[in-house]
Amino acid sequence: MSKTEIALENGGFDSPFTARPDPELGGPAVGEVTVARGWQPYYTPQGANDPPWKHRRPEWTRFQQWQKVFGTSGTIQGGVFQRVQVVPGDLLTLVVRACFTSSSSGVTLRVGIDPFGGTDFQSSEIQWGGWQGETAPKNDPSYWQGGLDNPRYLSRENIEAEAPYVTLFCHIENLYAGKDESAFWDQATLYREGEEEPTEPPGPGGDWAEVIAQLKRIADAVEKIAS
Numbered sequence: 001m002s003k004t005e006i007a008l009e010n011g012g013f014d015s016p017f018t019a020r021p022d023p024e025l026g027g028p029a030v031g032e033v034t035v036a037r038g039w040q041p042y043y044t045p046q047g048a049n050d051p052p053w054k055h056r057r058p059e060w061t062r063f064q065q066w067q068k069v070f071g072t073s074g075t076i077q078g079g080v081f082q083r084v085q086v087v088p089g090d091l092l093t094l095v096v097r098a099c100f101t102s103s104s105s106g107v108t109l110r111v112g113i114d115p116f117g118g119t120d121f122q123s124s125e126i127q128w129g130g131w132q133g134e135t136a137p138k139n140d141p142s143y144w145q146g147g148l149d150n151p152r153y154l155s156r157e158n159i160e161a162e163a164p165y166v167t168l169f170c171h172i173e174n175l176y177a178g179k180d181e182s183a184f185w186d187q188a189t190l191y192r193e194g195e196e197e198p199t200e201p202p203g204p205g206g207d208w209a210e211v212i213a214q215l216k217r218i219a220d221a222v223e224k225i226a227s
């Protein structure tokens with residue numbers, strides 16, 4: 001089957017980049033959270049019992065052609081996401097060009113799709129691609145030394161859209177509090193299986209799609225309880 005590209009908003013992580021509020025704390029826009037148009041920041045905030053180096057807030061900035069998401073002297077879990085309008089039932093593949101730098105920080109990256117269009121990166125609904133990074137065994141294909149001159153294409157393939165929107169996540173984590181842990185995101189592309197076909201005009205069908213998606217969520221929840 002052939003693949004058709006679904007348009008993203010600024011899939012290339014290009015300018016303009018704008019300052020945003022801290023996605024956990026809200027408030028005014030801050031320079032440490034500077035994100036490319038079309039994308040939203042997220043991260044795991046520090047818990048009350050975390051040591052000072054753990055779960056630090058990442059910073060977001062433009063670096064050359066990249067969206068950089070990074071931390072210093074700590075561990076981070078975070079990234080950027082974008083919700084994209086699709087047709088429920090679409091079979092989707094996400095491919096993102098990325099790289100990272102690290103100073104023995106145990107950096108690992110992955111990308112994922114939430115087929116229900118949620119915005120919680122910790123949701124169990126998200127279909128993640130495999131981790132790629134320096135924590136994998138060195139003889140494993142997922143082992144990746146990183147470096148700005150050593151980008152990779154991270155992907156998650158053949159995910160069925162369960163709602164009129166899906167959400168794309170570009171995620172970095174690191175294990176050790178090294179001096180540098182940085183992810184660089186350059187080009188995100190979303191593909192749909194099948195030829196280009198005329199899309200239906202928006203109408204009552206969209207509402208039904210939402211209802212069906214909701215029913216599927218309920219059915220899945222009941223199934224989980226039953227099992």
Ligand SMILES: [Ca+2]
Nearest residue numbers: 012013065186
């Ligand atoms: Ca770019």
